Amino acid sequence: MAGSERLSELVAELLLRVVDRIASSSHSAKDDTSRFKSGLLPSISLYNYFLRMDKYMKCSESCFVLSFIYIDRVLMKNPDFLLTEYNIHRLSLAAVLLAIKYNEDYYFDNKHYAKIGGITLKELNYLERAMLGLMNYEPVSYTHLRAHETVLDLVCRLLLEKKKKKKK
DSSP: OHHHHHHHHHHHHHHHHHHHHHHHTTOOSOOOOTTTOOSSOOSSOHHHHHHHHHHHHOOOTHHHHHHHHHHHHHHHHOTTOOOOTTTHHHHHHHHHHHHHHHHOSSOOOHHHHHHHHTSOHHHHHHHHHHHHHHTTTOOOOHHHHHHHHHHHHHHHHHHHHHHHHHHO
């Protein structure tokens, strides 16, 4: 589990950097986040949210990589969609859920994942459908995975090196 904790931490850090970059830029695109937007800023950090998902969802670490690819796909196919502190938790939950269902042989029902995510079953079912719609119901191809693998490997390696330097 220690390896997947590191990977879940890295995916959370990558997503936080994207949110920070968007928040600090003068992005003029229409804010199309209403499907995933939380009414209140979540009390749990994205980092701790990913650790929680990693601990209780009982999925392989590849699901976190796949969830990052799904979020990337949503952003590529929907340029008006903005990642914010108000929607990143729900979007991440839906992405990990879809990754589990696509990648794992066995998985829990949505009620279990809704409890982990801190939302109702009805909300999670809605988010799952919305995420699929934003991705045009297209699964990730092997070629797409390979392209992301090299980019994600590089980014993860750079982040790990940066953390090691900070500890020294």
